[in-house]
Amino acid sequence: MKKSIRFEYEAHYVVSKEPDFREKEIWLLFHGYGQLAEFFIRKFQPFFEENRLFIAPEGTNYAYLKDFQGRVGANWMTRHEREKAIENNHRYLDELMESYLRKFEKKPKIKILGFSQGAATATRWASRWSGEVDTLILWAGGFAHDMQLEDARGKFSQTDLKIVLGTQDELITPESIDKQEELIKILGKSIEKITFEGGHELDTEILKMMMKVK
Numbered sequence: 001m002k003k004s005i006r007f008e009y010e011a012h013y014v015v016s017k018e019p020d021f022r023e024k025e026i027w028l029l030f031h032g033y034g035q036l037a038e039f040f041i042r043k044f045q046p047f048f049e050e051n052r053l054f055i056a057p058e059g060t061n062y063a064y065l066k067d068f069q070g071r072v073g074a075n076w077m078t079r080h081e082r083e084k085a086i087e088n089n090h091r092y093l094d095e096l097m098e099s100y101l102r103k104f105e106k107k108p109k110i111k112i113l114g115f116s117q118g119a120a121t122a123t124r125w126a127s128r129w130s131g132e133v134d135t136l137i138l139w140a141g142g143f144a145h146d147m148q149l150e151d152a153r154g155k156f157s158q159t160d161l162k163i164v165l166g167t168q169d170e171l172i173t174p175e176s177i178d179k180q181e182e183l184i185k186i187l188g189k190s191i192e193k194i195t196f197e198g199g200h201e202l203d204t205e206i207l208k209m210m211m212k213v214k
Helices: 037-047 082-101 117-126 149-155 174-187 204-211
Strands: 013-015 025-030 052-057 061-064 072-075 109-115 135-139 160-166 192-196
Touching: 013 037, 025 037, 025 082, 025 117, 037 052, 037 204, 052 082, 082 117, 109 117, 117 135, 149 174, 192 204
Parallel strands: 025 052, 025 109, 109 135, 135 160, 160 192
Antiparallel strands: 013 052, 061 072
16 A cells, blocks of 8 residues: 655755845746756856846756666656646745745745756646746746646736747647647737747847846
8 A cells, every 4th residue: 555754845046145035036947857957957057147147946846857867857747646746846845945035035036947857847736836936947947738728827817938949849849839829829928939940948148138148
């Protein structure tokens, strides 16, 4: 007979700086499958500044990326005990955000960027989070197929939504694009779609545009 037990657990995340809790923006960055937060956040280093705090949570599932040694990567979930992993992710992310936001006198804008597998995790969590999301960027990924659409429709009604895809992204198929179009239609909200010449990767020029850096 299979059972489960809940216990206290430590999860890792990385920040761009020590906050003074007067920042105007918080960027929550969700890495992709097999990545680590400390390396993922480095992609955003050119955009670090005093009024902007980047927080990169790390998935709590770890595995060697090849064979049984060498580099290790994290992921947000696998098919095994998937629902439990989703619940754990939600509790982790809720507590992470609350631990920072409670220290702000003036609420900062919340901007979320999810890359690849992190995009689905971001939408799944953000659609049920109690806070308000100002901007949601799905990069090389999309809305989770099991996202609660009724909740998401109301939750994202005032959110600036963007999808970014590389024209040579080998992991994005016509079938996955069609599925995302169906989900977007159900959400009933316009979404800005941005493409760039590249593959399954972040593009610096597009990031500059997102950060409004000249």
